[in-house]
């Protein structure tokens with residue numbers, strides 16, 4: 001039985017709570033065991049809402065509990081490194097929300113510490129762990145759209161008013177919150193052999209990016225065109241165009257349906273993913289497999305890939321003049 005402790009009782013922590021509860025109910029060997037918040041009152045309210053046995057009024061207190069096997073870090077991006085390192089210090093395996101950290105230097109420090117202490121850690125970038133990933137890969141390998149040449153992906157919503165998005169001290173901006181998904185999609189389809197990255201961005205008055213367009217050009221000649229914004233809702237979907245047709249997903253974050261069109265734009269195939277709880281269960285299952293086998297990272301999202309994407313996001317922010325106080 002893997003016992004999970006949630007660190008930070010905010011918005012996304014609720015989705016994880018619902019997920020783990022659902023996994024327990026269907027018989028997975030996982031238990032929603034503890035929650036920690038910066039105040040005992042918040043922790044207790046959260047624990048009562050989700051039927052969690054242990055509530056802790058400080059993160060450190062939960063990390064001292066020997067029963068906790070895996071900690072889900074669900075705090076703002078700016079605090080992931082600090083909180084992940086606190087977990088590692090206490091020898092706790094970590095599933096850390098995306099983006100892994102606020103910048104690449106922080107990610108390097110976290111990975112170095114995890115390696116030194118022999119502690120498991122992975123980034124909770126959920127599309128990497130979901131069945132949709134293998135479905136898309138298999139369809140492309142099968143050649144259903146011929147040779148993929150171009151992909152587009154967008155992610156946008158009106159989320160500009162939350163502090164987590166607006167403030168540089170919380171590592172705000174569209175890139176780290178939403179762009180991380182579009183970049184990950186491009187990486188899953190076109191790989192890592194990047195020749196150059198071109199981009200433009202518009203900034204909020206707080207100095208973080210609110211809207212951007214990013215072109216990733218690959219040595220094989222493929223181009224990924226990515227768009228992110230925290231000002232308006234966009235379709236938030238992706239498409240891959242090939243010499244024989246195109247593959248379209250219905251969501252960038254959690255694709256449930258993948259459609260294949262031929263060169264005459266006729267729908268020729270539609271694949272749906274297996275029924276899911278929330279879609280987060282796959283990253284939890286990946287952690288269970290890794291911990292069972294004694295691995296220190298997940299093959300679905302190797303540390304090198306998390307680092308490569310953090311470095312790409314650092315470079316993009318440098319192009320736009322977006323700096324965080326901790327950079």
Ligand SMILES: NC(=O)c1ccc[n+]([C@@H]2O[C@H](COP(=O)([O-])OP(=O)(O)OC[C@H]3O[C@@H](n4cnc5c(N)ncnc54)[C@H](OP(=O)(O)O)[C@@H]3O)[C@@H](O)[C@H]2O)c1
Pocket residue numbers: 007008009010011012013036037038039042074075076077079097098099124126164177253
């Ligand atoms: N996978 C996804 O689909 C998805 C979706 C949304 C968000 N996320 C990620 O999850 C993380 C949290 O997002 P969220 O929407 O859950 O944020 P949120 O509701 O604002 O919650 C963040 C939690 O972080 C804790 N925290 C610790 N130090 C803090 C500080 N200095 N300032 C503010 N909060 C602090 C607070 O917990 P306590 O006060 O309770 O301790 C707060 O409840 C982000 O990294 C985000 O990218 C992922």
